[in-house]
Amino acid sequence: MENVFIARQPIFRKNLSLHGYELLFRSGITETAQVNDGDSATSEVIMSTFTVFGLQDLVGDSTAFINLTRRFLVESGPLPLPSDRTVIEILEDVSVDDELLAAVQRLKKQGYTLALDDYNYSRETEPLLELVDIVKLEMPVLLGDGAEDLIKKFRSYDLTVLAEKIEDRPQLEHCRSLGCDLYQGFFLSRPDISSDTTLSTERLAIIELLSKIHDPDAEIPELEAVISRDLSLSYKLLRYINSAYYQRSFEIRSVRQAIMMLGMKELKRWASIVSLCNATDKPEELVKLLLVRAKMAELLANDLSPELADACFMAGLFSGLDALLDRPMEEILTRLPLAEDIKKALIEGVGPTGEILNNVLAYEVADPSGLHLPKLTAEEVRQHYLSALQWQQSQNQMI
Numbered sequence: 001m002e003n004v005f006i007a008r009q010p011i012f013r014k015n016l017s018l019h020g021y022e023l024l025f026r027s028g029i030t031e032t033a034q035v036n037d038g039d040s041a042t043s044e045v046i047m048s049t050f051t052v053f054g055l056q057d058l059v060g061d062s063t064a065f066i067n068l069t070r071r072f073l074v075e076s077g078p079l080p081l082p083s084d085r086t087v088i089e090i091l092e093d094v095s096v097d098d099e100l101l102a103a104v105q106r107l108k109k110q111g112y113t114l115a116l117d118d119y120n121y122s123r124e125t126e127p128l129l130e131l132v133d134i135v136k137l138e139m140p141v142l143l144g145d146g147a148e149d150l151i152k153k154f155r156s157y158d159l160t161v162l163a164e165k166i167e168d169r170p171q172l173e174h175c176r177s178l179g180c181d182l183y184q185g186f187f188l189s190r191p192d193i194s195s196d197t198t199l200s201t202e203r204l205a206i207i208e209l210l211s212k213i214h215d216p217d218a219e220i221p222e223l224e225a226v227i228s229r230d231l232s233l234s235y236k237l238l239r240y241i242n243s244a245y246y247q248r249s250f251e252i253r254s255v256r257q258a259i260m261m262l263g264m265k266e267l268k269r270w271a272s273i274v275s276l277c278n279a280t281d282k283p284e285e286l287v288k289l290l291l292v293r294a295k296m297a298e299l300l301a302n303d304l305s306p307e308l309a310d311a312c313f314m315a316g317l318f319s320g321l322d323a324l325l326d327r328p329m330e331e332i333l334t335r336l337p338l339a340e341d342i343k344k345a346l347i348e349g350v351g352p353t354g355e356i357l358n359n360v361l362a363y364e365v366a367d368p369s370g371l372h373l374p375k376l377t378a379e380e381v382r383q384h385y386l387s388a389l390q391w392q393q394s395q396n397q398m399i
Contacts, residue, residue, distance in 0.1 A: 005025060005026045005363065005366055005368055005371075005378060005381070005382060006023060006024070006025050006058070006366070006382065006385070007023075007024045007025075007363060007364055007365065007366040007385065008021040008022065008023055008024060008058060008059065009021060009022050009024055009184060009185075009365075010184070010188065010285045010289075011065065011162065011182055011183070011184045012182065012183045012184070012188075012283065012285070013181070013182060013183075014176065014181065014183075016183075016283040016285075017283070018062060018283070018284075018285050019062075019063065019182055020059065020062045020063030020064060020065055020087065021058070021059045021062060021063070021064060021065065022064075022065040022066075022089075022184065023058065023059075023064055023065065023066050024365065024366035025366060026366050026367070026368045055081075055082070055085065057386055057389055057390055057393075058386075058389065059085075060393065062085075063085050063086070063087060063113075064081075064085060064086050064087070065086075065087040065089055065115065066081070066086060066087070066088060066089065067089045067091055067117060068088050068089065068090065068091070069091055069094075070091070070094040070095060070100060073088075073090070073094075073100065073103045073104070073107070074099055074100060074103045078110075079107075079110075079112075081112075083110055083111035083112045084111065086112060086113070087112075087113045087114070087115050087133075087134065088107060088112050088113070088114055088115070089115045089116075089117040089136070090104070090114065090115065090116050090117060090128065090132070091117050091118075092116070092117055092118040092119060092120065096124050096125050096127060096128060101127055101128070101131070104128065104131045104132070105131060108131055113133045113134065114131060114132040114133055114134070115132060115133065115134035115135065115136055115162070116128060116129075116132050116134070116135045116136060117136050118136060118137075118138055118164075119135045119136060119137060120141065121150060121153070129154070129157045129159065130157065132159065133159065133160060134159065134160045134161075134162055134182070135154050135159050135160070135161055135162065136162045136163075136164050136184075137150070137151075137161060137162070137163055137164065137180075138164055138165045139163070139164075139165045139166060139167065139171055139185075142163055142174065142175055142178060142180070143171075143174070147178055148178060151178055151179060151180070160181045160182060161179070161180045161181050161182070162180065162181065162182040162183070162184060163175035163178075163180040163182070163183050163184070163185075164184040164185060165184070165185050166183055166184065166185030166186070166187045167185060167186055167187060167190065168187050168190045168192075169187055169190065169192040171185070171187065172185075172187045186365075188283065188285065188286050188289070188323065189286065189289065189320055189323050190323055191322040191323045191325075191326050191327065191328070192326045193322075193326055193327065193328060202278070202279075203279065203325050206275045206276075206278055206279060206325070207325070207332065207335050207336065209226060209230075209233075209271065209275050210271075210272060210275050210336055211335055211336055211337060212226050213226075213267070213268050213271045213272065213275075214268060214272075214336060214337050214338055215337050216337065220256065220259055220260070221256075223259055223267070224255050224256045224259060227255050227259075227271070228255050233271075233274065234255050236274055237255060237258050237270070237271075238252060238253070238255070238258055240258075240270060241257075241258040241261055241262060265310060268314075269313065269314075269317075272314070272317055272318075273287075273291065273317070273395065276290060276317070276321075276324060279324045279325065282323075282324055286320060286323060286324060287324075288392055289320065289364075290316065290317050290318075290319065290320045290324075291317070291388075291391070291392040291395055292364075292385075292388045292389055292392045293316035293317070293319055293320075293357075293360050293361070293364065293388075294312075294313045294314070294315075294316035294317035294388075295313070295316070295387070295388035295391045295392065296316065296360045296363070296384050296385055296387075296388035297312035297313060297315060297316035297356050297357055297360045298310070298312050298313040298316070299384040299387060299388060300312070300356050300359060300360065300373070300376070300381070300384055301313075301353075301356050303375070303376060303380070303384075304356065304373070304375060304376070305352060305356075308341075308352055308353055308356065311339060311341055311342050311345075311353045312353055312356045312357065314338070314342055315342050315345040315346060315353050315354070315356075315357045316357060316360060318336075318338070318342070318346060319346060319357060319361075321333075321346075329346055329347055330347055333346065333347065341353045341354075345357050355372070358370065359371055359372060359373055363381065363385060
């Protein structure tokens with residue numbers, strides 16, 4: 001259990017509201033992202049979910065999607081998973097026979113939602129279609145000529161169709177046009193850049209605020225003026241500084257007082273987070289993802305190079321600016337007075353800050369081959385991820 005890595009990937013409904021998370025897991029640090037012992041890793045992810053992590057910490061009030069191997073399905077006893085919040089995914093390489101069908105029927109009677117992962121239709125696996133609730137289809141299948149007919153067939157079984165491994169917005173729109181119900185992949189963190197895309201007034205305002213907040217020469221009166229011009233921002237700042245998080249015995253009543261009490265470092269963090277949250281046309285899950293990145297990067301830096309902690313936090317937070325604003329990262333950064341090490345981390349992924357950010361990005365997709373943290377154990381890295389998830393949830397309540 002000490003060597004298991006756990007991450008999560010969101011699953012969305014048609015309107016891009018959150019439906020749940022698939023728990024991604026790898027057993028140990030290897031040279032490849034594949035799990036050699038699927039049954040062992042399955043056991044570890046379930047045990048660590050409920051002992052080391054806790055389902056609430058990993059997915060909040062949402063639904064967890066978890067892969068189970070044939071052996072685990074057939075041989076295990078009652079699962080320590082809440083049936084009303086768990087989708088059990090049956091892997092694509094399972095052998096379908098009476099023993100497996102009996103195991104699936106047992107889980108269905110226990111109230112679990114069942115899904116077929118990376119499904120390719122065949123006569124052998126057809127009996128499963130009568131028992132499961134969701135079928136997951138990868139992009140190569142959905143881009144194929146027979147995708148529409150295949151989806152019609154699944155509709156005849158009254159199945160929910162989940163499109164997975166969606167890499168960008170054009171693929172997302174293709175899956176929507178096919179009538180898929182749920183969507184999963186890396187498209188959320190990819191910008192949607194087209195030749196006629198320009199920065200809207202709202203997005204320009206976000207960049208202008210970030211530019212002023214991160215200007216090393218900005219004085220407190222200037223920051224006070226910028227924040228005070230936005231009534232919503234002023235309200236949020238006063239609500240934040242007076243929240244239970246700070247446990248003050250007196251109330252802060254002015255923007256200037258709040259700035260003085262927070263200090264420049266915390267003000268930059270708070271204003272940056274709130275600014276990103278104001279990109280209202282994007283799913284809030286993208287901002288949650290960036291908050292987790294930022295905090296995990298900071299926590300890793302605290303262990304490895306404490307002097308880089310603040311830069312790593314900002315690099316993690318701004319690593320999705322291109323996806324939030326739908327503009328190339330290079331273009332956005334020309335407007336922001338960020339330190340050169342942060343810019344290099346964001347554009348080229350190089351330098352000490354870039355190396356830490358790269359490790360966070362590798363962990364995010366459960367890719368141990370991309371982790372290069374010789375000074376830290378797998379358990380320590382995993383704990384930093386959990387702490388980042390918990391911190392992100394606390395921030396949602398205060399911004």
